[in-house]
Amino acid sequence: MSDRGPAVDRDRQEGLLALAVALRPELHRYCSRLMGSVIDGEDVVQDTFARAFIALDELCEVPQLRPWLFRIAHNRALDLLRSRAVRAAEPIEAALEIVDDAEADPVEMLMRRQAVQTAVSRFAELPILQRSVIILKDVLDEPLAEIASLLDITVDAVKGHLARGRARLREINAHATPLPDARIASAAVVRYVTLFNKRDWDGLRALLADDVKLHQSLHSPRSGAADVGMFFTIYAKSDGVWVTTAWLEGREVIAVFEQRSDPKPGYFMWLEWREGRISFIRDYRYVRYVADDAELSLVEDAGSSGRSTGH
Template sequence: MSEREPAVDRDRQEGLLALAAALRPELHRYCARLMGSVIDGEDVVQDTFARAFVALDELCEVPQLRPWLFRIAHNRALDLLRSRAIRVAEPIEAALEIADTKADPVETLMRRQAVQTAVSRFAELPVLQRSVIILKDVLDEPLTEIAALLDITVDAVKGHLARGRARLRQINATAAALPDARIASAAVVCYATLFNQRDWDGLRALLADDVRLHQSLHPPRSGAADVGMFFTIYARSDRVWLTPAWLEGREVIAVFENQTDPKPHHFMRLEWREGRISFICDYRYVSYIAEDAELVLARDAGSFGRGTGR
Protein backbone atom coordinates (compact mmCIF):
# COMPACT_ATOMS: atom_id res chain seq x y z
CA MET A 1 0.00 0.00 0.00
CA SER A 2 1.43 3.42 -0.95
CA GLU A 3 1.67 6.41 1.38
CA ARG A 4 -0.91 8.15 -0.79
CA GLU A 5 -3.47 5.42 -0.05
CA PRO A 6 -3.96 5.31 3.72
CA ALA A 7 -5.97 2.49 5.23
CA VAL A 8 -9.29 3.10 6.93
CA ASP A 9 -8.35 4.63 10.32
CA ARG A 10 -8.79 2.66 13.54
CA ASP A 11 -11.66 4.76 14.94
CA ARG A 12 -13.54 4.31 11.71
CA GLN A 13 -12.80 0.59 11.74
CA GLU A 14 -14.33 0.21 15.16
CA GLY A 15 -17.33 2.32 14.19
CA LEU A 16 -17.90 0.26 11.07
CA LEU A 17 -17.74 -3.03 12.88
CA ALA A 18 -20.01 -1.73 15.64
CA LEU A 19 -22.53 -0.85 12.93
CA ALA A 20 -21.98 -4.22 11.28
CA ALA A 21 -22.74 -6.00 14.55
CA ALA A 22 -26.40 -5.34 13.85
CA LEU A 23 -26.02 -7.78 10.95
CA ARG A 24 -24.86 -10.64 13.20
CA PRO A 25 -28.27 -12.37 13.58
CA GLU A 26 -28.83 -12.24 9.83
CA LEU A 27 -25.32 -13.46 9.09
CA HIS A 28 -25.88 -16.30 11.52
CA ARG A 29 -29.13 -17.32 9.84
CA TYR A 30 -27.17 -17.67 6.62
CA CYS A 31 -24.05 -19.33 8.01
CA ALA A 32 -25.92 -21.76 10.28
CA ARG A 33 -27.94 -23.14 7.39
CA LEU A 34 -24.97 -23.18 5.07
CA MET A 35 -22.99 -25.19 7.64
CA GLY A 36 -26.00 -27.23 8.79
CA SER A 37 -25.22 -26.32 12.40
CA VAL A 38 -26.06 -23.35 14.61
CA ILE A 39 -22.81 -23.86 16.52
CA ASP A 40 -20.61 -24.04 13.43
CA GLY A 41 -22.54 -21.14 11.93
CA GLU A 42 -21.64 -18.92 14.88
CA ASP A 43 -18.00 -19.99 14.56
CA VAL A 44 -18.09 -18.74 10.96
CA VAL A 45 -19.68 -15.45 12.05
CA GLN A 46 -16.97 -14.98 14.67
CA ASP A 47 -14.28 -15.68 12.11
CA THR A 48 -15.95 -13.33 9.63
CA PHE A 49 -15.72 -10.38 12.01
CA ALA A 50 -12.15 -11.22 12.94
CA ARG A 51 -11.17 -11.34 9.27
CA ALA A 52 -13.12 -8.18 8.49
CA PHE A 53 -11.32 -6.24 11.21
CA VAL A 54 -7.94 -7.31 9.85
CA ALA A 55 -8.97 -6.62 6.25
CA LEU A 56 -9.93 -3.05 7.07
CA ASP A 57 -6.25 -2.36 7.72
CA GLU A 58 -5.61 -2.94 4.01
CA LEU A 59 -8.59 -1.04 2.61
CA CYS A 60 -8.41 2.50 1.30
CA GLU A 61 -12.14 2.95 0.94
CA VAL A 62 -15.04 2.00 3.16
CA PRO A 63 -16.80 -1.04 1.63
CA GLN A 64 -20.54 -1.58 1.48
CA LEU A 65 -20.79 -3.47 4.73
CA ARG A 66 -23.60 -5.91 4.08
CA PRO A 67 -22.40 -7.50 0.81
CA TRP A 68 -18.80 -7.33 1.99
CA LEU A 69 -19.47 -9.20 5.24
CA PHE A 70 -21.70 -11.73 3.53
CA ARG A 71 -18.99 -12.47 0.98
CA ILE A 72 -16.39 -12.98 3.71
CA ALA A 73 -18.78 -15.26 5.60
CA HIS A 74 -19.74 -17.17 2.46
CA ASN A 75 -16.13 -17.78 1.44
CA ARG A 76 -15.11 -18.83 4.94
CA ALA A 77 -18.01 -21.27 5.18
CA LEU A 78 -17.08 -22.80 1.82
CA ASP A 79 -13.48 -23.21 2.96
CA LEU A 80 -14.67 -25.14 6.02
CA LEU A 81 -17.07 -27.27 4.00
CA ARG A 82 -14.35 -28.14 1.52
CA SER A 83 -11.98 -29.05 4.33
CA ARG A 84 -14.54 -31.53 5.63
CA ALA A 85 -14.93 -33.03 2.19
CA ILE A 86 -18.71 -32.78 2.36
CA ARG A 87 -19.31 -30.30 -0.41
CA VAL A 88 -21.58 -31.74 -3.10
CA ALA A 89 -20.60 -30.40 -6.51
CA GLU A 90 -23.23 -29.47 -9.08
CA PRO A 91 -22.31 -27.92 -12.44
CA ILE A 92 -23.68 -24.43 -12.77
CA GLU A 93 -24.60 -25.09 -16.40
CA ALA A 94 -27.09 -27.76 -15.36
CA ALA A 95 -29.13 -25.19 -13.49
CA LEU A 96 -29.74 -23.23 -16.67
CA GLU A 97 -32.07 -25.97 -17.89
CA ILE A 98 -34.65 -25.02 -15.26
CA ALA A 99 -37.49 -22.72 -16.26
CA ASP A 100 -37.75 -19.21 -14.86
CA THR A 101 -39.48 -18.83 -11.49
CA LYS A 102 -41.91 -15.99 -10.92
CA ALA A 103 -43.44 -14.62 -7.74
CA ASP A 104 -46.75 -16.35 -7.08
CA PRO A 105 -48.56 -18.12 -4.21
CA VAL A 106 -46.43 -21.22 -4.78
CA GLU A 107 -43.26 -19.18 -4.31
CA THR A 108 -44.67 -17.74 -1.09
CA LEU A 109 -45.25 -21.28 0.10
CA MET A 110 -41.68 -22.25 -0.82
CA ARG A 111 -40.30 -19.36 1.19
CA ARG A 112 -42.37 -20.36 4.20
CA GLN A 113 -41.07 -23.90 3.83
CA ALA A 114 -37.46 -22.72 3.85
CA VAL A 115 -37.92 -20.55 6.92
CA GLN A 116 -39.52 -23.42 8.84
CA THR A 117 -37.01 -26.07 7.73
CA ALA A 118 -34.64 -27.28 10.44
CA VAL A 119 -31.13 -25.86 10.10
CA SER A 120 -29.50 -29.28 9.91
CA ARG A 121 -31.53 -30.32 6.85
CA PHE A 122 -29.94 -27.66 4.64
CA ALA A 123 -26.71 -29.66 4.74
CA GLU A 124 -28.40 -32.24 2.49
CA LEU A 125 -28.56 -29.73 -0.37
CA PRO A 126 -25.67 -29.11 -2.80
CA VAL A 127 -23.85 -25.99 -1.66
CA LEU A 128 -24.99 -23.68 -4.47
CA GLN A 129 -28.62 -24.72 -4.04
CA ARG A 130 -28.20 -24.28 -0.31
CA SER A 131 -26.80 -20.77 -0.65
CA VAL A 132 -29.45 -19.62 -3.11
CA ILE A 133 -32.33 -21.02 -1.05
CA ILE A 134 -31.07 -19.37 2.13
CA LEU A 135 -30.39 -16.01 0.51
CA LYS A 136 -33.67 -15.87 -1.40
CA ASP A 137 -36.20 -17.75 0.71
CA VAL A 138 -34.85 -17.14 4.22
CA LEU A 139 -33.23 -13.71 3.88
CA ASP A 140 -35.28 -12.38 0.92
CA GLU A 141 -32.27 -11.14 -1.04
CA PRO A 142 -32.81 -9.81 -4.61
CA LEU A 143 -31.74 -12.21 -7.37
CA THR A 144 -29.17 -9.74 -8.69
CA GLU A 145 -27.43 -9.49 -5.32
CA ILE A 146 -27.43 -13.26 -4.92
CA ALA A 147 -25.82 -13.59 -8.33
CA ALA A 148 -23.16 -11.04 -7.39
CA LEU A 149 -22.35 -12.77 -4.10
CA LEU A 150 -22.11 -16.24 -5.64
CA ASP A 151 -20.43 -15.00 -8.84
CA ILE A 152 -22.99 -16.64 -11.11
CA THR A 153 -25.65 -15.35 -13.51
CA VAL A 154 -29.18 -14.43 -12.49
CA ASP A 155 -30.45 -17.27 -14.71
CA ALA A 156 -28.22 -19.69 -12.81
CA VAL A 157 -29.60 -18.35 -9.52
CA LYS A 158 -33.14 -19.03 -10.75
CA GLY A 159 -32.18 -22.54 -11.79
CA HIS A 160 -30.56 -23.40 -8.47
CA LEU A 161 -33.54 -21.90 -6.68
CA ALA A 162 -35.99 -24.15 -8.53
CA ARG A 163 -33.87 -27.24 -8.00
CA GLY A 164 -33.21 -26.43 -4.37
CA ARG A 165 -36.86 -25.86 -3.57
CA ALA A 166 -37.81 -29.16 -5.15
CA ARG A 167 -35.09 -30.98 -3.24
CA LEU A 168 -36.03 -29.27 0.04
CA ARG A 169 -39.60 -30.48 -0.35
CA GLN A 170 -38.29 -34.05 -0.69
CA ILE A 171 -36.02 -33.65 2.33
CA ASN A 172 -38.82 -32.31 4.52
CA ALA A 173 -41.21 -35.01 3.34
CA THR A 174 -38.86 -37.81 4.39
CA ALA A 175 -37.14 -36.17 7.37
CA ALA A 176 -37.19 -38.00 10.65
CA ALA A 177 -38.53 -36.39 13.78
CA LEU A 178 -36.19 -34.89 16.34
CA PRO A 179 -34.16 -37.58 18.11
CA ASP A 180 -35.46 -38.92 21.38
CA ALA A 181 -34.10 -37.25 24.49
CA ARG A 182 -30.89 -38.77 25.79
CA ILE A 183 -29.68 -39.13 29.34
CA ALA A 184 -27.29 -36.43 30.52
CA SER A 185 -23.74 -37.32 31.47
CA ALA A 186 -22.77 -37.33 35.13
CA ALA A 187 -20.35 -34.44 34.56
CA VAL A 188 -22.98 -32.15 33.05
CA VAL A 189 -25.51 -33.15 35.71
CA CYS A 190 -22.95 -32.18 38.36
CA TYR A 191 -22.32 -28.80 36.71
CA ALA A 192 -26.03 -27.99 36.34
CA THR A 193 -26.79 -29.10 39.90
CA LEU A 194 -24.05 -26.96 41.42
CA PHE A 195 -25.14 -24.00 39.32
CA ASN A 196 -28.81 -24.31 40.28
CA GLN A 197 -27.73 -24.54 43.92
CA ARG A 198 -25.64 -21.37 43.41
CA ASP A 199 -22.56 -23.21 44.62
CA TRP A 200 -20.05 -21.00 42.82
CA ASP A 201 -17.07 -22.28 44.77
CA GLY A 202 -18.06 -25.81 43.85
CA LEU A 203 -18.16 -24.83 40.18
CA ARG A 204 -14.78 -23.11 40.37
CA ALA A 205 -13.35 -26.30 41.86
CA LEU A 206 -14.30 -28.08 38.63
CA LEU A 207 -12.13 -25.81 36.49
CA ALA A 208 -8.86 -27.10 35.09
CA ASP A 209 -5.87 -24.87 35.77
CA ASP A 210 -5.62 -24.00 32.06
CA VAL A 211 -9.36 -23.73 31.40
CA ARG A 212 -10.43 -21.41 28.59
CA LEU A 213 -13.64 -19.37 28.29
CA HIS A 214 -15.15 -18.09 25.05
CA GLN A 215 -18.04 -15.63 25.00
CA SER A 216 -19.01 -14.04 21.71
CA LEU A 217 -18.40 -10.27 21.61
CA HIS A 218 -15.95 -10.49 24.53
CA PRO A 219 -12.22 -11.22 24.71
CA PRO A 220 -11.41 -14.84 25.60
CA ARG A 221 -10.36 -15.69 29.14
CA SER A 222 -7.92 -18.36 30.23
CA GLY A 223 -6.74 -19.83 33.52
CA ALA A 224 -8.83 -20.93 36.49
CA ALA A 225 -8.55 -17.60 38.32
CA ASP A 226 -9.69 -15.50 35.36
CA VAL A 227 -12.37 -17.89 34.12
CA GLY A 228 -13.64 -18.28 37.68
CA MET A 229 -14.89 -14.70 37.43
CA PHE A 230 -17.32 -15.93 34.76
CA PHE A 231 -19.78 -17.15 37.36
CA THR A 232 -20.22 -13.67 38.83
CA ILE A 233 -22.26 -12.80 35.70
CA TYR A 234 -24.87 -15.37 36.66
CA ALA A 235 -24.61 -14.83 40.41
CA ARG A 236 -26.41 -11.53 39.91
CA SER A 237 -29.68 -13.34 39.26
CA ASP A 238 -31.32 -16.03 41.34
CA ARG A 239 -33.71 -16.93 38.54
CA VAL A 240 -31.35 -18.32 35.90
CA TRP A 241 -31.76 -22.08 35.63
CA LEU A 242 -29.69 -24.71 33.84
CA THR A 243 -30.93 -27.92 32.26
CA PRO A 244 -28.81 -30.55 30.47
CA ALA A 245 -29.74 -30.82 26.79
CA TRP A 246 -28.60 -32.14 23.43
CA LEU A 247 -28.00 -30.17 20.24
CA GLU A 248 -26.73 -31.47 16.91
CA GLY A 249 -25.50 -34.63 18.59
CA ARG A 250 -23.53 -32.65 21.18
CA GLU A 251 -24.27 -32.43 24.86
CA VAL A 252 -24.96 -28.83 25.87
CA ILE A 253 -26.65 -26.96 28.71
CA ALA A 254 -29.85 -25.02 28.13
CA VAL A 255 -29.95 -21.72 30.03
CA PHE A 256 -33.35 -20.39 31.08
CA GLU A 257 -33.55 -16.80 32.32
CA ASN A 258 -36.37 -17.93 34.57
CA GLN A 259 -37.15 -21.49 35.65
CA THR A 260 -40.74 -21.09 34.44
CA ASP A 261 -39.82 -19.92 30.92
CA PRO A 262 -41.05 -22.27 28.17
CA LYS A 263 -37.87 -21.92 26.08
CA PRO A 264 -34.21 -21.36 26.94
CA HIS A 265 -32.70 -17.94 26.37
CA HIS A 266 -29.39 -19.43 25.21
CA PHE A 267 -27.10 -22.37 25.85
CA MET A 268 -23.52 -23.16 26.77
CA ARG A 269 -21.27 -26.10 26.05
CA LEU A 270 -18.39 -27.52 28.02
CA GLU A 271 -15.35 -29.63 27.29
CA TRP A 272 -13.83 -31.86 29.92
CA ARG A 273 -10.39 -33.34 30.56
CA GLU A 274 -9.76 -35.87 33.30
CA GLY A 275 -12.93 -34.89 35.13
CA ARG A 276 -12.34 -31.14 35.06
CA ILE A 277 -13.63 -28.42 32.75
CA SER A 278 -11.07 -27.44 30.12
CA PHE A 279 -13.28 -25.18 27.96
CA ILE A 280 -16.52 -23.21 28.34
CA CYS A 281 -18.32 -21.67 25.38
CA ASP A 282 -21.17 -19.43 26.54
CA TYR A 283 -23.65 -17.98 24.03
CA ARG A 284 -25.31 -15.55 26.43
CA TYR A 285 -24.48 -12.48 24.33
CA VAL A 286 -25.57 -13.98 21.01
CA SER A 287 -28.88 -15.45 22.10
CA TYR A 288 -30.20 -15.26 18.53
CA ILE A 289 -28.53 -18.64 18.05
CA ALA A 290 -31.16 -20.30 20.24
CA GLU A 291 -33.93 -19.23 17.85
CA ASP A 292 -32.80 -21.78 15.26
CA ALA A 293 -31.37 -24.34 17.67
CA GLU A 294 -33.05 -27.75 17.81
CA LEU A 295 -32.44 -28.19 21.53
CA VAL A 296 -33.74 -31.38 23.10
CA LEU A 297 -33.75 -31.40 26.88
CA ALA A 298 -32.11 -34.41 28.50
CA ARG A 299 -34.38 -37.34 29.33
CA ASP A 300 -33.91 -36.79 33.07
CA ALA A 301 -34.56 -33.04 32.84
CA GLY A 302 -37.49 -33.41 35.23
CA SER A 303 -35.02 -33.84 38.06
CA PHE A 304 -33.91 -30.26 37.41
CA GLY A 305 -37.41 -28.93 37.89
CA ARG A 306 -38.45 -28.83 34.24
CA GLY A 307 -40.31 -31.08 31.82
CA THR A 308 -38.93 -32.36 28.54
CA GLY A 309 -39.36 -30.55 25.26
CA ARG A 310 -37.65 -28.21 22.89
Protein backbone atom coordinates in the same frame (compact mmCIF):
# COMPACT_ATOMS: atom_id res chain seq x y z
CA MET B 1 7.03 3.25 -2.05
CA SER B 2 3.48 1.95 -2.44
CA ASP B 3 1.10 3.96 -4.59
CA ARG B 4 -1.80 2.71 -2.55
CA GLY B 5 -3.72 5.42 -0.74
CA PRO B 6 -4.11 5.53 3.05
CA ALA B 7 -6.04 2.72 4.61
CA VAL B 8 -9.39 3.26 6.30
CA ASP B 9 -8.52 4.94 9.60
CA ARG B 10 -8.97 3.21 12.93
CA ASP B 11 -11.93 5.31 14.07
CA ARG B 12 -13.81 4.46 10.89
CA GLN B 13 -12.86 0.82 11.28
CA GLU B 14 -14.39 0.69 14.72
CA GLY B 15 -17.44 2.62 13.57
CA LEU B 16 -18.00 0.30 10.65
CA LEU B 17 -17.68 -2.85 12.72
CA ALA B 18 -19.94 -1.43 15.41
CA LEU B 19 -22.54 -0.84 12.72
CA ALA B 20 -21.95 -4.33 11.39
CA VAL B 21 -22.87 -5.87 14.75
CA ALA B 22 -26.51 -5.25 13.80
CA LEU B 23 -25.99 -7.68 10.92
CA ARG B 24 -24.80 -10.53 13.15
CA PRO B 25 -28.17 -12.28 13.54
CA GLU B 26 -28.78 -12.19 9.79
CA LEU B 27 -25.25 -13.40 9.05
CA HIS B 28 -25.80 -16.23 11.50
CA ARG B 29 -29.05 -17.26 9.83
CA TYR B 30 -27.11 -17.64 6.61
CA CYS B 31 -23.97 -19.26 8.00
CA SER B 32 -25.75 -21.72 10.29
CA ARG B 33 -27.79 -23.12 7.43
CA LEU B 34 -24.82 -23.15 5.10
CA MET B 35 -22.83 -25.12 7.69
CA GLY B 36 -25.82 -27.19 8.85
CA SER B 37 -25.10 -26.21 12.46
CA VAL B 38 -25.97 -23.22 14.64
CA ILE B 39 -22.72 -23.69 16.57
CA ASP B 40 -20.52 -23.91 13.48
CA GLY B 41 -22.45 -21.02 11.96
CA GLU B 42 -21.55 -18.77 14.89
CA ASP B 43 -17.90 -19.81 14.55
CA VAL B 44 -18.02 -18.58 10.95
CA VAL B 45 -19.62 -15.30 12.04
CA GLN B 46 -16.87 -14.80 14.62
CA ASP B 47 -14.21 -15.52 12.03
CA THR B 48 -15.91 -13.18 9.56
CA PHE B 49 -15.65 -10.24 11.94
CA ALA B 50 -12.05 -11.04 12.80
CA ARG B 51 -11.15 -11.17 9.10
CA ALA B 52 -13.13 -8.02 8.32
CA PHE B 53 -11.30 -6.02 10.98
CA ILE B 54 -7.94 -7.12 9.59
CA ALA B 55 -9.02 -6.49 6.00
CA LEU B 56 -10.02 -2.91 6.75
CA ASP B 57 -6.34 -2.16 7.37
CA GLU B 58 -5.69 -2.87 3.69
CA LEU B 59 -8.66 -1.03 2.22
CA CYS B 60 -8.44 2.49 0.81
CA GLU B 61 -12.18 2.96 0.53
CA VAL B 62 -15.06 2.03 2.78
CA PRO B 63 -16.87 -1.00 1.27
CA GLN B 64 -20.61 -1.50 1.07
CA LEU B 65 -20.85 -3.15 4.44
CA ARG B 66 -23.60 -5.73 4.03
CA PRO B 67 -22.51 -7.43 0.79
CA TRP B 68 -18.87 -7.21 1.86
CA LEU B 69 -19.50 -9.04 5.15
CA PHE B 70 -21.72 -11.62 3.50
CA ARG B 71 -19.02 -12.32 0.92
CA ILE B 72 -16.40 -12.81 3.63
CA ALA B 73 -18.76 -15.11 5.57
CA HIS B 74 -19.70 -17.05 2.45
CA ASN B 75 -16.09 -17.62 1.42
CA ARG B 76 -15.05 -18.65 4.91
CA ALA B 77 -17.94 -21.12 5.17
CA LEU B 78 -17.01 -22.60 1.81
CA ASP B 79 -13.40 -23.00 2.93
CA LEU B 80 -14.55 -24.95 5.98
CA LEU B 81 -16.99 -27.07 4.00
CA ARG B 82 -14.36 -27.93 1.42
CA SER B 83 -11.96 -28.88 4.17
CA ARG B 84 -14.56 -31.43 5.30
CA ALA B 85 -14.56 -32.91 1.79
CA VAL B 86 -18.10 -31.83 1.05
CA ARG B 87 -18.66 -32.41 -2.63
CA ALA B 88 -18.87 -29.47 -5.02
CA ALA B 89 -22.19 -28.35 -6.42
CA GLU B 90 -23.41 -30.05 -9.58
CA PRO B 91 -23.10 -28.30 -12.99
CA ILE B 92 -25.58 -25.56 -13.76
CA GLU B 93 -28.45 -26.60 -15.99
CA ALA B 94 -31.06 -24.59 -17.86
CA ALA B 95 -32.62 -22.03 -15.55
CA LEU B 96 -36.27 -22.16 -14.64
CA GLU B 97 -38.41 -19.11 -14.32
CA ILE B 98 -38.33 -17.81 -10.76
CA VAL B 99 -40.23 -14.72 -9.64
CA ASP B 100 -38.36 -11.92 -7.90
CA ASP B 101 -40.84 -9.33 -6.69
CA ALA B 102 -42.60 -8.29 -3.53
CA GLU B 103 -45.92 -9.71 -4.73
CA ALA B 104 -44.87 -13.28 -5.38
CA ASP B 105 -47.60 -15.78 -6.15
CA PRO B 106 -48.93 -18.05 -3.36
CA VAL B 107 -46.85 -21.05 -4.44
CA GLU B 108 -43.68 -18.95 -4.34
CA MET B 109 -44.52 -17.63 -0.87
CA LEU B 110 -45.24 -21.17 0.34
CA MET B 111 -41.79 -22.30 -0.83
CA ARG B 112 -40.14 -19.45 1.04
CA ARG B 113 -42.12 -20.20 4.19
CA GLN B 114 -41.15 -23.87 4.01
CA ALA B 115 -37.47 -22.92 3.74
CA VAL B 116 -37.67 -20.69 6.81
CA GLN B 117 -39.31 -23.49 8.80
CA THR B 118 -36.85 -26.17 7.66
CA ALA B 119 -34.48 -27.43 10.35
CA VAL B 120 -31.01 -25.94 10.07
CA SER B 121 -29.31 -29.34 9.87
CA ARG B 122 -31.30 -30.39 6.79
CA PHE B 123 -29.71 -27.70 4.61
CA ALA B 124 -26.44 -29.64 4.81
CA GLU B 125 -28.03 -32.28 2.55
CA LEU B 126 -28.17 -29.81 -0.35
CA PRO B 127 -25.26 -29.15 -2.73
CA ILE B 128 -23.44 -25.99 -1.67
CA LEU B 129 -24.69 -23.66 -4.41
CA GLN B 130 -28.29 -24.82 -4.02
CA ARG B 131 -27.91 -24.37 -0.29
CA SER B 132 -26.55 -20.82 -0.63
CA VAL B 133 -29.22 -19.72 -3.10
CA ILE B 134 -32.09 -21.19 -1.05
CA ILE B 135 -30.90 -19.48 2.13
CA LEU B 136 -30.27 -16.12 0.50
CA LYS B 137 -33.56 -16.06 -1.41
CA ASP B 138 -36.06 -17.98 0.69
CA VAL B 139 -34.73 -17.35 4.20
CA LEU B 140 -33.16 -13.88 3.86
CA ASP B 141 -35.27 -12.66 0.90
CA GLU B 142 -32.33 -11.29 -1.09
CA PRO B 143 -32.93 -10.04 -4.67
CA LEU B 144 -31.77 -12.41 -7.39
CA ALA B 145 -29.27 -9.89 -8.76
CA GLU B 146 -27.57 -9.50 -5.37
CA ILE B 147 -27.41 -13.27 -4.93
CA ALA B 148 -25.80 -13.58 -8.35
CA SER B 149 -23.24 -10.91 -7.44
CA LEU B 150 -22.39 -12.55 -4.13
CA LEU B 151 -22.00 -16.03 -5.62
CA ASP B 152 -20.36 -14.76 -8.82
CA ILE B 153 -22.85 -16.51 -11.09
CA THR B 154 -25.57 -15.31 -13.48
CA VAL B 155 -29.14 -14.53 -12.46
CA ASP B 156 -30.32 -17.41 -14.67
CA ALA B 157 -27.96 -19.72 -12.81
CA VAL B 158 -29.39 -18.48 -9.51
CA LYS B 159 -32.89 -19.33 -10.77
CA GLY B 160 -31.78 -22.80 -11.80
CA HIS B 161 -30.14 -23.57 -8.45
CA LEU B 162 -33.17 -22.17 -6.65
CA ALA B 163 -35.63 -24.36 -8.54
CA ARG B 164 -33.59 -27.53 -8.05
CA GLY B 165 -32.81 -26.69 -4.43
CA ARG B 166 -36.46 -26.13 -3.59
CA ALA B 167 -37.41 -29.44 -5.15
CA ARG B 168 -34.68 -31.24 -3.25
CA LEU B 169 -35.60 -29.52 0.02
CA ARG B 170 -39.20 -30.67 -0.36
CA GLU B 171 -37.94 -34.25 -0.72
CA ILE B 172 -35.70 -33.87 2.34
CA ASN B 173 -38.54 -32.50 4.46
CA ALA B 174 -40.95 -35.17 3.23
CA HIS B 175 -38.62 -37.97 4.33
CA ALA B 176 -37.26 -36.33 7.47
CA THR B 177 -37.69 -38.24 10.71
CA PRO B 178 -38.69 -36.49 13.94
CA LEU B 179 -35.95 -35.45 16.32
CA PRO B 180 -34.90 -38.42 18.46
CA ASP B 181 -35.72 -38.41 22.12
CA ALA B 182 -33.05 -36.68 24.17
CA ARG B 183 -30.22 -38.91 25.25
CA ILE B 184 -29.37 -39.53 28.87
CA ALA B 185 -27.27 -36.80 30.46
CA SER B 186 -23.73 -37.60 31.51
CA ALA B 187 -22.84 -37.66 35.19
CA ALA B 188 -20.36 -34.79 34.74
CA VAL B 189 -22.89 -32.43 33.19
CA VAL B 190 -25.59 -33.42 35.68
CA ARG B 191 -23.16 -32.52 38.44
CA TYR B 192 -22.47 -29.13 36.84
CA VAL B 193 -26.20 -28.41 36.44
CA THR B 194 -26.94 -29.48 40.02
CA LEU B 195 -24.23 -27.24 41.47
CA PHE B 196 -25.33 -24.35 39.26
CA ASN B 197 -28.99 -24.56 40.31
CA LYS B 198 -27.93 -24.80 43.96
CA ARG B 199 -25.81 -21.65 43.46
CA ASP B 200 -22.75 -23.54 44.66
CA TRP B 201 -20.25 -21.33 42.83
CA ASP B 202 -17.27 -22.57 44.81
CA GLY B 203 -18.22 -26.12 43.88
CA LEU B 204 -18.31 -25.12 40.21
CA ARG B 205 -14.95 -23.37 40.42
CA ALA B 206 -13.50 -26.55 41.86
CA LEU B 207 -14.45 -28.31 38.61
CA LEU B 208 -12.30 -25.99 36.49
CA ALA B 209 -9.03 -27.26 35.05
CA ASP B 210 -6.04 -25.03 35.76
CA ASP B 211 -5.78 -24.10 32.08
CA VAL B 212 -9.54 -23.82 31.42
CA LYS B 213 -10.66 -21.42 28.70
CA LEU B 214 -13.87 -19.40 28.42
CA HIS B 215 -15.25 -18.02 25.16
CA GLN B 216 -18.15 -15.57 25.05
CA SER B 217 -18.92 -13.91 21.72
CA LEU B 218 -18.38 -10.12 21.77
CA HIS B 219 -16.05 -10.47 24.76
CA SER B 220 -12.35 -11.19 25.04
CA PRO B 221 -11.54 -14.84 25.84
CA ARG B 222 -10.59 -15.75 29.41
CA SER B 223 -8.12 -18.43 30.41
CA GLY B 224 -6.95 -19.98 33.65
CA ALA B 225 -9.04 -21.13 36.60
CA ALA B 226 -8.77 -17.83 38.47
CA ASP B 227 -9.89 -15.68 35.55
CA VAL B 228 -12.58 -18.05 34.29
CA GLY B 229 -13.85 -18.41 37.85
CA MET B 230 -15.13 -14.83 37.55
CA PHE B 231 -17.65 -16.21 35.04
CA PHE B 232 -19.72 -17.57 37.93
CA THR B 233 -19.64 -14.24 39.75
CA ILE B 234 -21.74 -12.79 36.94
CA TYR B 235 -24.31 -15.56 37.25
CA ALA B 236 -24.37 -15.21 41.02
CA LYS B 237 -26.10 -11.85 40.46
CA SER B 238 -28.92 -13.47 38.46
CA ASP B 239 -31.25 -15.11 40.94
CA GLY B 240 -33.76 -16.42 38.42
CA VAL B 241 -31.40 -18.17 36.01
CA TRP B 242 -32.03 -21.91 35.81
CA VAL B 243 -30.19 -24.51 33.75
CA THR B 244 -30.86 -28.01 32.52
CA THR B 245 -29.03 -30.55 30.40
CA ALA B 246 -29.85 -30.81 26.69
CA TRP B 247 -28.57 -32.19 23.41
CA LEU B 248 -27.88 -30.13 20.30
CA GLU B 249 -26.31 -31.29 17.04
CA GLY B 250 -24.85 -34.35 18.74
CA ARG B 251 -23.35 -32.29 21.56
CA GLU B 252 -24.39 -32.43 25.18
CA VAL B 253 -25.10 -28.81 26.10
CA ILE B 254 -26.65 -26.81 28.92
CA ALA B 255 -29.88 -24.93 28.23
CA VAL B 256 -30.20 -21.66 30.14
CA PHE B 257 -33.56 -20.22 31.23
CA GLU B 258 -33.79 -16.62 32.43
CA GLN B 259 -36.52 -17.78 34.81
CA ARG B 260 -37.36 -21.33 35.77
CA SER B 261 -40.94 -20.83 34.58
CA ASP B 262 -39.93 -19.70 31.06
CA PRO B 263 -41.40 -21.93 28.33
CA LYS B 264 -38.09 -22.25 26.48
CA PRO B 265 -34.41 -21.48 27.08
CA GLY B 266 -33.03 -18.09 26.09
CA TYR B 267 -29.62 -19.46 25.16
CA PHE B 268 -27.22 -22.29 25.93
CA MET B 269 -23.62 -23.08 26.83
CA TRP B 270 -21.47 -26.13 26.28
CA LEU B 271 -18.49 -27.55 28.07
CA GLU B 272 -15.48 -29.66 27.23
CA TRP B 273 -14.00 -31.97 29.84
CA ARG B 274 -10.57 -33.45 30.44
CA GLU B 275 -9.95 -36.02 33.16
CA GLY B 276 -13.09 -35.00 35.02
CA ARG B 277 -12.34 -31.26 34.94
CA ILE B 278 -13.81 -28.53 32.74
CA SER B 279 -11.26 -27.49 30.10
CA PHE B 280 -13.42 -25.23 27.95
CA ILE B 281 -16.68 -23.25 28.35
CA ARG B 282 -18.53 -21.72 25.42
CA ASP B 283 -21.30 -19.39 26.60
CA TYR B 284 -23.83 -17.87 24.16
CA ARG B 285 -25.33 -15.38 26.64
CA TYR B 286 -24.40 -12.38 24.48
CA VAL B 287 -25.42 -13.81 21.09
CA ARG B 288 -28.83 -15.22 21.82
CA TYR B 289 -29.80 -15.30 18.17
CA VAL B 290 -27.79 -18.55 18.00
CA ALA B 291 -30.57 -20.27 19.96
CA ASP B 292 -33.33 -19.00 17.64
CA ASP B 293 -32.85 -21.87 15.20
CA ALA B 294 -31.33 -24.37 17.63
CA GLU B 295 -33.07 -27.76 17.86
CA LEU B 296 -32.51 -28.31 21.56
CA SER B 297 -33.70 -31.57 23.10
CA LEU B 298 -34.01 -31.07 26.84
CA VAL B 299 -33.19 -33.82 29.32
CA GLU B 300 -34.95 -34.38 32.60
CA ASP B 301 -32.34 -35.00 35.26
CA ALA B 302 -31.63 -34.68 38.95
CA GLY B 303 -30.17 -31.20 38.53
CA SER B 304 -33.25 -29.77 36.81
CA SER B 305 -36.24 -31.52 38.33
CA GLY B 306 -39.50 -29.77 37.62
CA ARG B 307 -38.70 -28.98 33.98
CA SER B 308 -40.24 -30.96 31.15
CA THR B 309 -38.42 -32.32 28.14
CA GLY B 310 -39.18 -30.49 24.92
CA HIS B 311 -38.09 -27.88 22.39
